[in-house]
Amino acid sequence: MSVGPSDGTPGGGGRTNLFSPVSVDRISEVIVEQVRLLIREGKLVPGDRLPSERSLCEQFGVSRVTVREALRVLEASGLVEIRVGARGGAFVTQPSSERVGKGLAELMTLASMTAGDVTEARMVFELGILPLVVERATEEDIADLRVLVEQGLNELENGSYTMAMSAAFHVRVASAAHNPAIEMLVRTFHGPMLMSLQQAHIAAPLMGPRGAHEHFELVEAIEQRDIDRARTIMTRHLQRTADRLAEYANPTLEDPGNEE
Amino acid sequence: MSVGPSDGTPGGGGRTNLFSPVSVDRISEVIVEQVRLLIREGKLVPGDRLPSERSLCEQFGVSRVTVREALRVLEASGLVEIRVGARGGAFVTQPSSERVGKGLAELMTLASMTAGDVTEARMVFELGILPLVVERATEEDIADLRVLVEQGLNELENGSYTMAMSAAFHVRVASAAHNPAIEMLVRTFHGPMLMSLQQAHIAAPLMGPRGAHEHFELVEAIEQRDIDRARTIMTRHLQRTADRLAEYANPTLEDPGNEE
DNA sequence: CTACCAAGAATGGTCTGACCAATACGCTCA
DNA sequence: TGAGCGTATTGGTCAGACCATTCTTGGTAG
Numbered sequence: 001m002s003v004g005p006s007d008g009t010p011g012g013g014g015r016t017n018l019f020s021p022v023s024v025d026r027i028s029e030v031i032v033e034q035v036r037l038l039i040r041e042g043k044l045v046p047g048d049r050l051p052s053e054r055s056l057c058e059q060f061g062v063s064r065v066t067v068r069e070a071l072r073v074l075e076a077s078g079l080v081e082i083r084v085g086a087r088g089g090a091f092v093t094q095p096s097s098e099r100v101g102k103g104l105a106e107l108m109t110l111a112s113m114t115a116g117d118v119t120e121a122r123m124v125f126e127l128g129i130l131p132l133v134v135e136r137a138t139e140e141d142i143a144d145l146r147v148l149v150e151q152g153l154n155e156l157e158n159g160s161y162t163m164a165m166s167a168a169f170h171v172r173v174a175s176a177a178h179n180p181a182i183e184m185l186v187r188t189f190h191g192p193m194l195m196s197l198q199q200a201h202i203a204a205p206l207m208g209p210r211g212a213h214e215h216f217e218l219v220e221a222i223e224q225r226d227i228d229r230a231r232t233i234m235t236r237h238l239q240r241t242a243d244r245l246a247e248y249a250n251p252t253l254e255d256p257g258n259e260e
Numbered sequence: 261m262s263v264g265p266s267d268g269t270p271g272g273g274g275r276t277n278l279f280s281p282v283s284v285d286r287i288s289e290v291i292v293e294q295v296r297l298l299i300r301e302g303k304l305v306p307g308d309r310l311p312s313e314r315s316l317c318e319q320f321g322v323s324r325v326t327v328r329e330a331l332r333v334l335e336a337s338g339l340v341e342i343r344v345g346a347r348g349g350a351f352v353t354q355p356s357s358e359r360v361g362k363g364l365a366e367l368m369t370l371a372s373m374t375a376g377d378v379t380e381a382r383m384v385f386e387l388g389i390l391p392l393v394v395e396r397a398t399e400e401d402i403a404d405l406r407v408l409v410e411q412g413l414n415e416l417e418n419g420s421y422t423m424a425m426s427a428a429f430h431v432r433v434a435s436a437a438h439n440p441a442i443e444m445l446v447r448t449f450h451g452p453m454l455m456s457l458q459q460a461h462i463a464a465p466l467m468g469p470r471g472a473h474e475h476f477e478l479v480e481a482i483e484q485r486d487i488d489r490a491r492t493i494m495t496r497h498l499q500r501t502a503d504r505l506a507e508y509a510n511p512t513l514e515d516p517g518n519e520e
Numbered sequence: 521c522t523a524c525c526a527a528g529a530a531t532g533g534t535c536t537g538a539c540c541a542a543t544a545c546g547c548t549c550a
Numbered sequence: 551t552g553a554g555c556g557t558a559t560t561g562g563t564c565a566g567a568c569c570a571t572t573c574t575t576g577g578t579a580g
Contacts, residue, residue, distance in 0.1 A: 025344075025571095026533070028332075039370065052560055063535045065325060068561085072288075072329050076336035077366065084285075085543025086559040095370040106337065110299065110355040113440045121441040124392070128384035180373045181381040185445065285542095286562075312531060323564045328532085345572025346530040522580085529574080534567100541562080548555080 027062055031070035039079060039092060050080065050090040115245050122189045123238045126170065129186075130234060132177040134227045141176035145219045148172055152212045161212070169215055176222070211237065287322055291330035299339060299352060310340065310350040375505050382449045383498045386430065389446075390494060392437040394487045401436035405479045408432055412472045421472075429475055436482070471497065 155161040167190035174186035214237040221230035415421040427450035434446035481490035
């Protein structure tokens with residue numbers, strides 16, 4: 001049918017485009033926008049399945065290639081997930097903090113952000129949310145945190161403690177603020193943090209008995225709703241992480257002389 | 261040539277996959293990963309141009325469709341920008357906070373985040389960075405802020421004040437902290453904020469003379485390096501925004517009885 | 521000599537039609 | 551009734567083709 005060039009589509013040929021303001025570079029982009037809108041409006045909810053590629057071709061009146069490119073963009077944006085096989089297709093995904101943070105972490109590492117920058121932002125944020133955490137933490141939150149602390153101590157004993165463990169703890173703390181935006185933000189911080197640290201092969205030594213103990217103390221303070229103590233502990237905890245980071249980034253400085 | 265299934269590729273058939281651990285669904289994804297790696301390693305820097313689609317086909321030994329899908333993903337991830345015409349092609353982009361925040365804002369709106377959540381997170385963050393801002397703001401920062409305040413007052417007079425204006429101000433304040441991570445985060449906050457507000461058609465009335473004046477006062481406090489005053493002003497400013505938001509979200513409450 | 525315009529080449533955007541691989545459903549047969 | 555084997559559905563890829571856009575180049579007119 002030739003959706004190609006100079007068919008009836010306005011904006012295609014050299015006709016006056018008086019009332020068809022901006023049109024179309026890239027048909028696939030139009031499709032993306034349409035689906036995006038449907039999702040935003042709630043007409044497509046997580047779990048819903050888009051029609052098959054071949055169906056979409058007919059409905060949009062374009063070729064399968066075009067539809068596929070649109071689906072690729074939607075997939076890369078984290079809006080849909082594509083499964084193969086019968087009953088496969090494009091499924092609208094549950095927007096998750098993880099997915100968001102992941103893509104973000106990628107670009108953060110590329111942007112001109114140092115580990116120090118991230119740490120600083122992290123200090124601002126993780127300290128700032130402490131009042132909320134202390135006020136809102138439920139028993140379930142605290143129980144979860146206890147488990148994480150214990151896991152951390154175990155892993156520490158057999159030397160398998162990773163930064164991921166620490167990140168999980170801090171994210172769980174943030175989630176006790178019971179605010180999705182805050183949780184996502186903290187999660188976002190820890191993404192690029194892990195990446196840059198792991199790249200530098202300094203994951204393991206960053207956490208030690210002292211840090212793990214501070215995690216323990218923090219949970220206690222939260223449980224006792226002691227905001228001042230919590231803040232003190234967190235400040236010390238993050239500050240030492242920052243110092244350690246600076247030390248690795250600039251090893252010429254004198255040795256701070258503490259373990260952790 | 262059939263790059264298809266049971267060619268020599270390990271992992272395709274039922275052979276022992278002893279040393280070819282995870283195989284390859286989706287060739288385009290492999291290409292994406294390769295380019296991503298080149299960019300991360302710095303072998304491709306912003307401004308560089310990737311080979312043309314047809315060249316990439318040959319180099320990777322795949323069809324153009326596959327290369328194009330890979331490029332689409334890279335483009336959607338904000339890693340490359342594609343230009344048409346002679347001397348066109350895929351150009352590695354300068355990773356910008358804007359681009360990052362934009363994609364993120366998209367997903368934030370879809371996640372189960374209310375305007376209240378975002379505002380709360382915003383208060384934590386924007387208050388937390390004030391010490392940094394007050395300490396580090398340069399004369400240039402302050403001059404820029406003055407310009408924004410003046411623009412705001414002008415727009416206020418002729419009734420064209422928008423939330424975008426306010427967002428620009430707050431982002432500029434954050435950038436005075438001279439920490440890319442912080443700037444990006446604040447930018448991220450304002451993205452979904454604008455979207456949700458504009459959707460609700462309450463953009464205009466949210467800002468008034470009082471808010472604009474507070475912007476002015478804030479700049480003054482920053483210039484005088486008066487952290488306490490800055491914090492006071494910002495707290496009041498954000499708190500009223502929060503109240504106003506709550507009011508719109510739940511209009512049954514009594515009218516707080518202030519203008520702005 | 522300059523300025524403008526036309527032909528050409530390079531490149532992305534799209535179409536068509538085909539085949540393969542993966543998956544789930546349903547039917548047949550024991 | 552249960553297990554196994556087709557078969558239809560669907561995404562993944564290929565091949566070759568054409569068009570629109572854009573830059574380059576060279577020639578022509580002033």
